[in-house]
Amino acid sequence: MPPPPPPPKGRRFPPYFYFLGFISIGGTAYYFASFEETPYTGRKRPMLVSRATELQIGEASNKALLRQFQGRILPPDHRTVRLLQKVGKKLAQEGGADAQNLHWEFHVIAEEDVMNAAAMPGGKVVIFTGLKKCVHTEEELAAVIGHEISHVLLRHSAEQMGSTALMNYFFFLLALLGLPVNELTLLLGDLTWQRPNSRLHEKEADAVGVLLCAKAGYNPAAAVRVFERMADEELKRSKGVTVPGFLSTHPAFPERIALLKREVEKVRPLYEASKEAAFFSFT
Numbered sequence: 001m002p003p004p005p006p007p008p009k010g011r012r013f014p015p016y017f018y019f020l021g022f023i024s025i026g027g028t029a030y031y032f033a034s035f036e037e038t039p040y041t042g043r044k045r046p047m048l049v050s051r052a053t054e055l056q057i058g059e060a061s062n063k064a065l066l067r068q069f070q071g072r073i074l075p076p077d078h079r080t081v082r083l084l085q086k087v088g089k090k091l092a093q094e095g096g097a098d099a100q101n102l103h104w105e106f107h108v109i110a111e112e113d114v115m116n117a118a119a120m121p122g123g124k125v126v127i128f129t130g131l132k133k134c135v136h137t138e139e140e141l142a143a144v145i146g147h148e149i150s151h152v153l154l155r156h157s158a159e160q161m162g163s164t165a166l167m168n169y170f171f172f173l174l175a176l177l178g179l180p181v182n183e184l185t186l187l188l189g190d191l192t193w194q195r196p197n198s199r200l201h202e203k204e205a206d207a208v209g210v211l212l213c214a215k216a217g218y219n220p221a222a223a224v225r226v227f228e229r230m231a232d233e234e235l236k237r238s239k240g241v242t243v244p245g246f247l248s249t250h251p252a253f254p255e256r257i258a259l260l261k262r263e264v265e266k267v268r269p270l271y272e273a274s275k276e277a278a279f280f281s282f283t
C-alpha cells in the first residue's frame, strides 16, 4: 500500500480552524477581563453588558410593560401608589451612590390574579395588586420592594443577558466544530447554567433586600412573614404539587425562608441601630 500523500505546504489546517481559534481566544480574554465583584455580596462574576446598554433595555422594557397594562396602571395619587413611592424611595436611598444615579419609577398594576412584583434594569419597579394576599403592612411591602431594588442594584438582569449571550456563543462554537446543537443541548444548557444562576440571583436579592430594609428602619423579619404566606398561596394554587428545585428559576420556599431567617439575624443589629437613630432624631 503506498504511503498517504503529504499535506500541502503552508496549509495544514482548514481556514475555519484559524477563525475558530481567534474567536475562542478573543472571547475567553474578553470574558475574564470583564470580571467584577457584586456590591454587598462580593461575588465574582463576568459582566458582559455595559451600563448604557442595560439602561436602554430597562427603559424599553418599562415602556413595553406600561403599554401592555395600559388602563390598569393605578394613578399617582392612589393611596397604594403613594405608599409604594414612599417605601421605594426610602429603600433606594440606602443603596448608596449607585442607587442615587438611577431614575427610579414605581408603578402599581391592577391585576388581582397576579401575586408578583418585578424590577427592570435602571430602577423601574412594578407591583401587581394580587400581592395584597401576602402583603398586609408597610414593612411587608418594604420586604418585597427591598428584594426588587436589590435585583436592580446587583445588576442581575445585565448579568443574565451576558450569561445568555455566553451560552449562545458556546453553542455557536459547538456548531462550528460540527457537534450537535439541538433541543436537548439547549435544555441541558438551561438546566445546568441559566436556572442555577437565576436561583442564585433570587437568594442574593433576598439577602440584600433584608439588609436594605434593616438600614431603612423596616423590620427585616417582615420578609419571612411574606414568604410564608406566599408559600401557602403557592401550595393552594398548585394543589400540593411542587416543581423540583433543579427545574425552577426560583429556590423552593422552605429553602428561601430558612435563608431569610439567617439573613434577618445577621442584619438585626443594623435595624436596631436604625430604630435608635430615628428615635434620637425625633427627640
Ligand SMILES: [Zn+2]
Pocket: 147, 151, 202, 205
Ligand atoms: Zn426576584
